[in-house]
Amino acid sequence: MAAVWQQVLAVDARYNAYRTPTFPQFRTQYIRRRSQLLRENAKAGHPPALRRQYLRLRGQLLGQRYGPLSEPGSARAYSNSIVRSSRTTLDRMEDFEDDPRALGARGHRRSVSRGSYQLQAQMNRAVYEDRPPGSVVPTSAAEASRAMAGDTSLSENYAFAGMYHVFDQHVDEAVPRVRFANDDRHRLACCSLDGSISLCQLVPAPPTVLRVLRGHTRGVSDFAWSLSNDILVSTSLDATMRIWASEDGRCIREIPDPDSAELLCCTFQPVNNNLTVVGNAKHNVHVMNISTGKKVKGGSSKLTGRVLALSFDAPGRLLWAGDDRGSVFSFLFDMATGKLTKAKRLVVHEGSPVTSISARSWVSREARDPSLLINACLNKLLLYRVVDNEGTLQLKRSFPIEQSSHAVRSIFCPLMSFRQGACVVTGSEDMCVHFFDVERAAKAAVNKLQGHSAPVLDVSFNCDESLLASSDASGMVIVWRREQK
Numbered sequence: 001m002a003a004v005w006q007q008v009l010a011v012d013a014r015y016n017a018y019r020t021p022t023f024p025q026f027r028t029q030y031i032r033r034r035s036q037l038l039r040e041n042a043k044a045g046h047p048p049a050l051r052r053q054y055l056r057l058r059g060q061l062l063g064q065r066y067g068p069l070s071e072p073g074s075a076r077a078y079s080n081s082i083v084r085s086s087r088t089t090l091d092r093m094e095d096f097e098d099d100p101r102a103l104g105a106r107g108h109r110r111s112v113s114r115g116s117y118q119l120q121a122q123m124n125r126a127v128y129e130d131r132p133p134g135s136v137v138p139t140s141a142a143e144a145s146r147a148m149a150g151d152t153s154l155s156e157n158y159a160f161a162g163m164y165h166v167f168d169q170h171v172d173e174a175v176p177r178v179r180f181a182n183d184d185r186h187r188l189a190c191c192s193l194d195g196s197i198s199l200c201q202l203v204p205a206p207p208t209v210l211r212v213l214r215g216h217t218r219g220v221s222d223f224a225w226s227l228s229n230d231i232l233v234s235t236s237l238d239a240t241m242r243i244w245a246s247e248d249g250r251c252i253r254e255i256p257d258p259d260s261a262e263l264l265c266c267t268f269q270p271v272n273n274n275l276t277v278v279g280n281a282k283h284n285v286h287v288m289n290i291s292t293g294k295k296v297k298g299g300s301s302k303l304t305g306r307v308l309a310l311s312f313d314a315p316g317r318l319l320w321a322g323d324d325r326g327s328v329f330s331f332l333f334d335m336a337t338g339k340l341t342k343a344k345r346l347v348v349h350e351g352s353p354v355t356s357i358s359a360r361s362w363v364s365r366e367a368r369d370p371s372l373l374i375n376a377c378l379n380k381l382l383l384y385r386v387v388d389n390e391g392t393l394q395l396k397r398s399f400p401i402e403q404s405s406h407a408v409r410s411i412f413c414p415l416m417s418f419r420q421g422a423c424v425v426t427g428s429e430d431m432c433v434h435f436f437d438v439e440r441a442a443k444a445a446v447n448k449l450q451g452h453s454a455p456v457l458d459v460s461f462n463c464d465e466s467l468l469a470s471s472d473a474s475g476m477v478i479v480w481r482r483e484q485k
Contacts, residue, residue, distance in 0.1 A: 004051045005038040008058055010450030015062045028168045035163040158435050158447045164481035165207040169198055175471035177222050180462040181229040188469055190477050193219030211249040222265045226273045233276050235263035243290050255293045258286055264308055271316040275338050279307025285321050287338045298339035311357040318391045322354025330391025343390040352377045356409035373424055375408050381426050383438055399436045399444055402429040409458040415465050427456030433470050451478055
């Protein structure tokens with residue numbers, strides 16, 4: 001029944017824009033109530049034929065009432081425009097301001113593994129080639145993983161019981177990015193092309209918008225939480241990046257782009273959060289020291305197009321950047337100085353914008369397999385293997401989605417290493433959220449969530465995977481709740 005009621009909810013959501021156009025709050029309340037009623041009805045156990053008949057009649061009645069569906073709201077303008085230390089990051093920023101001798105790029109560092117990507121990739125290929133599709137390596141780590149997951153399938157792990165909450169404070173403007181705070185179950189943020197960022201709290205009930213960060217004069221293209229969650233960095237089409245204190249919402253610093261260009265993406269250096277990497281519309285990547293507001297010497301490089309996506313590997317030694325002409329570049333990042341050295345270039349597909357890059361050192365608990373997940377306007381989600389220490393990529397497999405023009409993003413599931421199998425989640429222009437098992441040879445689709453009325457642009461899990469947030473091109477953010485076993 002779950003699939004049928006989600007289809008009914010999807011039909012309702014797509015017609016929802018026609019209901020009381022001047023009262024978006026009513027539309028939100030309506031879709032929440034419909035989700036609740038459909039979940040309750042799903043428990044009644046009606047015959048499949050009756051459920052299908054209801055879905056068909058519901059669609060016919062809505063079509064008669066509101067007319068045929070038009071194309072969903074487009075974020076094409078956006079697509080064209082952009083197509084753990086005990087001390088907090090804020091503490092370290094204040095140190096830089098107080099001590100002039102600390103104005104270099106050095107910051108808090110921690111030891112990281114120097115394991116070879118190339119050697120590990122060769123070992124993994126040998127392991128995977130010797131075992132049947134879908135099986136696991138019988139290691140003690142795999143058995144422990146299976147015990148922690150309860151030996152359940154991915155389909156059971158990623159079965160969702162419906163909408164937990166719907167945020168609509170950015171209605172009618174695309175929400176290109178939504179992110180849960182690091183290691184946090186109930187704190188969520190999203191940015192909008194209306195120029196603001198919302199900080200939301202899901203518990204205690206009811207979920208609320210804690211504060212709205214305003215200051216950018218044009219749309220906010222991207223943002224990131226610091227490792228300690230005390231600050232956020234945002235980039236905007238107004239050619240500035242801003243540093244915000246999450247506790248009270250104040251803007252700590254506004255930093256203009258070195259090229260006075262639209263800023264399209266950003267990411268923190270994972271080991272040293274004093275450094276942030278930004279990408280702009282003049283094809284440049286810059287490493288910025290947020291404590292000084294200045295560009296790091298040697299920390300700039302030029303791509304072949306506008307920079308739309310950035311991602312570090314976990315140790316912070318490799319950076320990948322994707323542009324709107326279909327290329328992905330890898331850079332070696334000097335941990336001591338912040339200097340970037342261009343290493344490799346991959347043309348995913350000439351002229352197809354690379355809108356999302358996600359890096360993962362472990363695809364599953366069974367074997368280390370450094371990987372990159374890429375969206376590139378090809379109607380496919382692409383999974384690459386990282387084969388050496390310079391970030392060289394080798395296509396592993398692809399998954400079918402709808403993406404030809406919007407800036408759609410995807411993620412690896414955070415608890416992938418504690419599951420049997422491995423899952424990735426992506427938005428899509430078909431207004432659905434798609435789940436895929438990267439280790440399943442056939443029928444990789446695990447789940448599909450329906451409920452958005454516009455292309456789904458971004459997805460984010462909380463730390464324990466009990467909640468998933470998705471944002472769309474019409475400004476709606478849906479928080480989905482995983483089904484409790």
